[in-house]
Amino acid sequence: MFFKELYDYRFLLREIAAKNIKIQYRNSVLGVLWTFVQPLLTTLVLVIIFGKIFGRDDPDLVNYPIYLLSGRLLYEFYSKATKRAMRSVTLSASVINKVKVPKYAYPIASVLSEFVTGLISLLVLVGFMVFYIVANDHPPHITKYAFLSFVPLVILFFLCIGVGLILSTLAVFFKDVEYLYDVFTMLLFYATPIFYAPKALGTGARITRLLEFNPLYSVVDMFRDCVLRGQLMDGGEVLYASLFALGTVVLGGLLFKSQQDKFILYL
Amino acid sequence: MSEPAILVEDVSMCFKLHAKKVDNLKEYFIRRAKRDLTKGEFWALKHVSFRVEKGERLGVLGFNGAGKSTVLKIIAGVMRPTEGRVHVDGVIAPLLELGAGFDQSYSGRENVYLYGATMGFPRKYLRERYDSIVEFAELQEKMEQPVKNYSSGQRARLGFAIATAVEPDVLIADEVLSVGDARFKAKCEKRIMGDMVARGVTVLLVSHSTEQVRRLCTKAILLDKGELIAAGTADEVCAVYDKMVKKK
Numbered sequence: 111m112f113f114k115e116l117y118d119y120r121f122l123l124r125e126i127a128a129k130n131i132k133i134q135y136r137n138s139v140l141g142v143l144w145t146f147v148q149p150l151l152t153t154l155v156l157v158i159i160f161g162k163i164f165g166r167d168d169p170d171l172v173n174y175p176i177y178l179l180s181g182r183l184l185y186e187f188y189s190k191a192t193k194r195a196m197r198s199v200t201l202s203a204s205v206i207n208k209v210k211v212p213k214y215a216y217p218i219a220s221v222l223s224e225f226v227t228g229l230i231s232l233l234v235l236v237g238f239m240v241f242y243i244v245a246n247d248h249p250p251h252i253t254k255y256a257f258l259s260f261v262p263l264v265i266l267f268f269l270c271i272g273v274g275l276i277l278s279t280l281a282v283f284f285k286d287v288e289y290l291y292d293v294f295t296m297l298l299f300y301a302t303p304i305f306y307a308p309k310a311l312g313t314g315a316r317i318t319r320l321l322e323f324n325p326l327y328s329v330v331d332m333f334r335d336c337v338l339r340g341q342l343m344d345g346g347e348v349l350y351a352s353l354f355a356l357g358t359v360v361l362g363g364l365l366f367k368s369q370q371d372k373f374i375l376y377l
Numbered sequence: 378m379s380e381p382a383i384l385v386e387d388v389s390m391c392f393k394l395h396a397k398k399v400d401n402l403k404e405y406f407i408r409r410a411k412r413d414l415t416k417g418e419f420w421a422l423k424h425v426s427f428r429v430e431k432g433e434r435l436g437v438l439g440f441n442g443a444g445k446s447t448v449l450k451i452i453a454g455v456m457r458p459t460e461g462r463v464h465v466d467g468v469i470a471p472l473l474e475l476g477a478g479f480d481q482s483y484s485g486r487e488n489v490y491l492y493g494a495t496m497g498f499p500r501k502y503l504r505e506r507y508d509s510i511v512e513f514a515e516l517q518e519k520m521e522q523p524v525k526n527y528s529s530g531q532r533a534r535l536g537f538a539i540a541t542a543v544e545p546d547v548l549i550a551d552e553v554l555s556v557g558d559a560r561f562k563a564k565c566e567k568r569i570m571g572d573m574v575a576r577g578v579t580v581l582l583v584s585h586s587t588e589q590v591r592r593l594c595t596k597a598i599l600l601d602k603g604e605l606i607a608a609g610t611a612d613e614v615c616a617v618y619d620k621m622v623k624k625k
Contacts, residue, residue, distance in 0.1 A: 118497060125494040133482055205478040209471050209495050210454030286401045371457045374450075375392060376400075 119212050126219035145231040153179045160305045170307050172338050173248040176238050180337055181304035181330045183231060189295045191224035195274025196281050203377035213370050217274040225267055251340030259336035262329045265351045272358025275366045282373050302326045325354040380466055382579040383429040388461035390422040390447050421447045423603045432577040436590035436611055438618045439600035445583050449549050467546025481525040485535055488524055492539050506542045514538035537565055547579045587615035
């Protein structure tokens with residue numbers, strides 16, 4: 111029933127996602143190029159700032175710029191997708207107030223559009239990898255496991271949908287959810303090993319285990335296994351992240367479904 | 378009797394309003410702790426029942442706040458009634474007032490497809506009707522411009538053109554015919570009385586003008602403070618409404 115409706119409205123999903131992407135880059139001189147330029151510049155800044163502290167020759171890191179970029183791209187996708195999804199329902203109030211439309215299309219399409227631009231920005235990562243392989247300077251280990259890199263991306267996609275459904279529901283009722291979540295994503299940036307290796311923190315196993323509760327930790331780690339370390343992902347991480355993502359999708363779906371009839375009274 | 382196009386059975390709609398609007402967490406938790414989340418009840422509709430046969434054109438009359446928009450929103454499926462049941466047979470095309478569903482920075486052309494998709498129609502379906510939409514809206518020169526540069530009349534024209542081009546079974550017009558210049562209004566009325574009547578489309582029209590309702594509608598209902606106080610032919614109900622207007 112739910113999936114049939116989603117299928118019937120696949121045009122709507124595509125139209126909203128396409129609109130998000132088009133509007134975002136309209137009126138900007140560089141246009142879609144920003145999807146490359148932005149991660150490129152921020153990575154350069156972070157490499158310059160943290161390279162000396164965390165970028166020491168560490169066999170775990172293999173290549174610090176690629177280590178950093180791979181973590182940062184996934185984090186950026188998570189943060190942008192969930193934030194856009196969070197605001198999608200309140201921003202579509204004028205439509206939701208007038209037309210009978212499956213409301214969950216808005217958060218899901220938001221994640222879709224960020225996923226597309228996120229995939230495009232992954233080309234920057236490919237560029238970095240090619241550069242370091244050609245220059246033979248700490249080249250990433252590319253093996254057959256690189257083909258598995260879609261696994262963490264798919265898990266992350268569903269995690270974003272689940273979180274997006276939860277946040278968009280809450281944002282209808284409480285405006286300050288948006289501000290709280292901005293702070294939360296900032297904390298998440300530091301709680302995810304993006305610019306540091308967990309070991310390099312030297313804080314011991316207890317903190318590391320605490321960090322591992324963060325599903326982004328597993329997703330980023332799995333992704334690096336594929337594109338950087340060239341090894342098979344850890345089965346436990348795959349299981350943990352998949353279950354976490356699935357759990358949030360179920361929770362988000364149920365929450366959204368139980369509250370969506372009330373949205374119109376608050377929008 | 379054949380299946381009605383719209384069946385509204387004993388519908389009541391209750392809005393629970395907070396005495397003060399609570400829209401942030403601090404307020405919510407403080408009030409929750411103080412057990413101060415009392416809600417006032419407001420019944421926007423009280424036991425409203427009526428039926429509209431296929432091909433009928435129903436005028437919905439009433440003063441501001443009588444519950445006209447609430448009835449239409451419930452029929453359109455945007456709101457779920459607190460009590461009662463609504464049954465609608467066929468595809469509904471709502472008319473957004475002043476093109477409220479348009480994306481302002483999107484061009485007119487792009488909004489045609491976006492708006493169409495919102496109503497559940499694929500791109501291909503709209504592409505086939507695109508030329509006739511533009512022609513009817515008389516916006517040939519403006520279709521590539523963002524909708525924010527349109528005048529409110531132009532937006533309403535585009536909205537009306539899209540909503541009527543997708544061949545709906547039920548058309549909901551919430552005071553939409555009161556915008557736009559006289560010439561376009563006449564054109565819209567002509568389309569309703571021409572194409573729509575010929576195809577047997579059921580039309581719901583909210584209006585404050587009894588003259589317009591008499592001209593366009595076969596039947597009418599009159600709402601007052603959420604209650605249905607009159608239903609019948611357009612002439613009968615308009616006479617009641619005119620009398621009410623004079624009394625006030």
